[in-house]
Amino acid sequence: GAVVSQHPSWVICKSGTSVKIECRSLDFQATTMFWYRQFPKQSLMLMATSNEGSKATYEQGVEKDKFLINHASLTLSTLTVTSAHPEDSSFYICSAEFGANYGYTFGSGTRLTVV
Amino acid sequence: KNQVEQSPQSLIILEGKNCTLQCNYTVSPFSNLRWYKQDTGRGPVSLTIMTFSENTKSNGRYTATLDADTKQSSLHITASQLSDSASYICVVSVGNSGYALNFGKGTSLLVTP
Numbered sequence: 427g428a429v430v431s432q433h434p435s436w437v438i439c440k441s442g443t444s445v446k447i448e449c450r451s452l453d454f455q456a457t458t459m460f461w462y463r464q465f466p467k468q469s470l471m472l473m474a475t476s477n478e479g480s481k482a483t484y485e486q487g488v489e490k491d492k493f494l495i496n497h498a499s500l501t502l503s504t505l506t507v508t509s510a511h512p513e514d515s516s517f518y519i520c521s522a523e524f525g526a527n528y529g530y531t532f533g534s535g536t537r538l539t540v541v
Numbered sequence: 542k543n544q545v546e547q548s549p550q551s552l553i554i555l556e557g558k559n560c561t562l563q564c565n566y567t568v569s570p571f572s573n574l575r576w577y578k579q580d581t582g583r584g585p586v587s588l589t590i591m592t593f594s595e596n597t598k599s600n601g602r603y604t605a606t607l608d609a610d611t612k613q614s615s616l617h618i619t620a621s622q623l624s625d626s627a628s629y630i631c632v633v634s635v636g637n638s639g640y641a642l643n644f645g646k647g648t649s650l651l652v653t654p
Contacts, residue, residue: 432584469630469644470585519584530575530632530642532584 428454428524432533439510439540447505447536449520455500456522460530461493464517476503510540543568545633547645554652558621562648564614564631572634576605576616579628579647588616588629621652 429452439445449459457478462470474495475483482495492514494506507514521532545566554560566574573592577585589598589605591614597606602619618625631645 430584467649469646472642517582521584531587532577535582535584537582 428522428531430456430520430522430531430533432520432536434536435534436537437539439538441511441540442509444506444508445510445538447507447518447520447538449503449505449522449533451501451522451524451531454522454524456503457500459497459503459520459522461495461503461505462519462521464519464535470519473505478503507538510538512540514538515540543633543635543641543643545631545643545645547629547631547648549648550646551649552651554621554650556621556623556652556654559617559619560621560650562616562618562629562631562650564616564633564645566612566614566631566633566643566645568612568633568635568643570636571609571612572636574605574607574614574634575632576603576614577630577632579630581627585630618650623652623654626650626652 431450431452433448459476461473463473464470472485473488476495476497478497484490497503517535519535521530523530548563575590576588579585588600588603591598591607593609604617607614628647628649630647633643635641
């Protein structure tokens with residue numbers, strides 16, 4: 427089946443540093459991937475749509491200069507949280523659609539803690 | 542406004558019992574409806590996906606139903622197990638906008654011994 431691998435599963439970083447999160451589609455090509463943010467006991471909130479070979483599309487209110495997205499290949503999208511602050515601490519999840527009948531496959535998520 | 546409402550917000554049941562989770566939506570035009578299971582600290586895992594013409598779909602002990610006329614869906618869990626403890630999320634796709642997904646806030650299920 428379709429697998430989306432997300433790495434790292436958790437990361438702790440100091441304020442002001444940058445953190446990169448990787449999202450890979452292991453056995454299929456994903457022209458489009460999606461990045462979500464999830465706060466405790468809340469639903470997933472779409473941050474941006476990552477398009478292979480072109481600029482990402484950001485949702486309203488998401489700072490594109492703070493959350494840098496790169497989708498350089500059909501199997502890899504990265505999210506870089508730049509100059510991280512404690513309020514950026516959250517659970518970040520990526521996803522991709524394997525096919526119309528399979529739904530969206532999600533990565534296992536990355537727990538980011540900024541101290 | 543496209544919305545997905547889930548109920549109950551949380552539920553506690555005894556191991557071995559059945560339960561039903563509800564999802565009401567106002568998404569239009571409708572494309573498909575998906576149920577996901579999300580364990581704490583993990584990404585969501587797909588349980589079922591249903592299009593407009595499908596009324597029911599099963600995945601092991603999970604059975605989802607869809608009434609496109611009333612815009613309601615349910616997820617029935619049979620003979621619950623401790624490992625069923627998780628958040629169950631209903632996600633509805635908008636028909637003509639490609640990747641637009643509308644997420645419910647989820648139902649938190651706790652199965653106790």
